[in-house]
Amino acid sequence: MxxxxxxxxxxxxxxxxxxxxxxxxxxxxxxxxxxxxxxxxxxxxxxxxxxxxxxxGERRGDLLLLDGVRAAWHGDLTDAAFRAACADVMRSHASTRERLPYLDTLYMRIWERTGIPSALLDVGCGFGPLALPWMGIGDATYLATDVDQRPLQTVDAFLEMVGQPHSVRTMDVVATTPDDRADVALLLKLVPTLDRQDPGAAVRLIRGLNVRHAVVSFPARSLGGRGKGMERTYRERLDRLIEESARATATTEVSVSNELIFVLTLDG
Ligand SMILES: C[S@@+](CC[C@H](N)C(=O)[O-])C[C@H]1O[C@@H](n2cnc3c(N)ncnc32)[C@H](O)[C@@H]1O
Structure with missing residues (x-):
């Protein structure tokens, strides 16, 4: 059945x-x-x-979205027209769209805590890897996973086009933990989604990660303003996650106005 x-x-x-x-x-x-x-x-x-x-989002997150990015690619990740084309793709996915105003400084602020990764694992990545031009990670290996192949196909074609060492894997992280060795794992706006599927999934994920740092974020429509209740709920959620996974030896916050972002240093 x-x-x-x-x-x-x-x-x-x-x-x-x-x-x-x-x-x-x-x-x-x-x-x-x-x-x-x-x-x-x-x-x-x-x-x-x-x-x-x-x-x-409304548009199909398929390979057609990459046409503009391909047309703007001349081998330079810092080129303004190329970045604008990448931003266009990110605009089509709700969670990456909200992050656009902060791209210039966000990843640098994360790497200040973690060091620039040589291997980066992006779990539930959506179109997150399209932010590569702002990440400043050189030729680090980009390991992208999501349960949805649609954004992953676009991400794979994108990373291939720019020549970034990478691998792309379709995975349900409620059932399986990605155990790839990496310096940093991005779990951006993933925990609330997992909580709705299985309340124990996020803790299992953090426990099973084979990384030194995990970056965990939550949406926060307007920090300090109308979203105060939401902010409190997610701060409490992070505290429980840290307590139950029992792996974080340090936590620092790098939030922006519409996203609560925490860098966890993990043991082992
Ligand atoms: C809110 S979006 C965040 C996307 C991206 N990390 C970002 O912040 O821009 C949640 C992502 O998690 C993925 N996802 C949902 N359930 C999942 C699961 N069980 N395993 C892996 N990925 C999942 C969705 O397909 C979606 O891309």
Missing amino acids: TAEIVERVRRSSRYRDVDVALLARLAGEELPKARNADDAVKRVKRRLHQAVGAFR
Whole structure:
């Protein structure tokens, strides 16, 4: 029965590109609660919208988006027209769009705490790797993972085009922890998404990471303003995450006005 639900969900073009492990997990969770197969399909699609669909934006996050970036690429990551084209792609994904005003300084502020990574793991990356021109990581290896193949295809083609050493992997991090050795793992705006799928997933992820530093962030619509309640909730969430994962030996904050960002130094 689970396989039938997965097959039916995969027929929808919207979710064909999502890792089948996630589809199977959600089908397994929703089937016992569903009235019948139709209801199960509906429930799985609702969960997929929360996990993946809500972040994709209106335009299809597919390879067409890269056309402008390709046209602007002349071998220089610092070129203004090339950066503008990358920003255009990031504008199509809600979470990267919100980060655009801060790109000039954000990654430098993170590397001040961690050192410039030689290997960077980006978990639930979305279009995050399109910020490469602002990262200043030289020829570091970029390991990009997401449960959604749609942004990943674009990210893979992008990293290939600019000649960045990289690997791209489709992965449901609720079920599997990426254990790649890296200096820094980016978990940007990932924890709230994972919490909705499995309250224990973020702790398992932090425990299993094979990295020296993890950068954990949360959305904060307006820090210090109307978003005060949201900010408090996420600060408490971070405290619990640190306590339960029991790996952080130091934490520093590099928040910007619409994103709470913490750099965790991990043991081992
Ligand atoms: C809020 S977006 C953040 C994207 C990016 N990290 C950023 O901040 O710009 C959440 C991302 O997590 C991915 N995601 C959701 N559930 C996941 C799972 N179980 N395993 C891996 N990635 C997941 C989504 O596809 C989406 O790209």
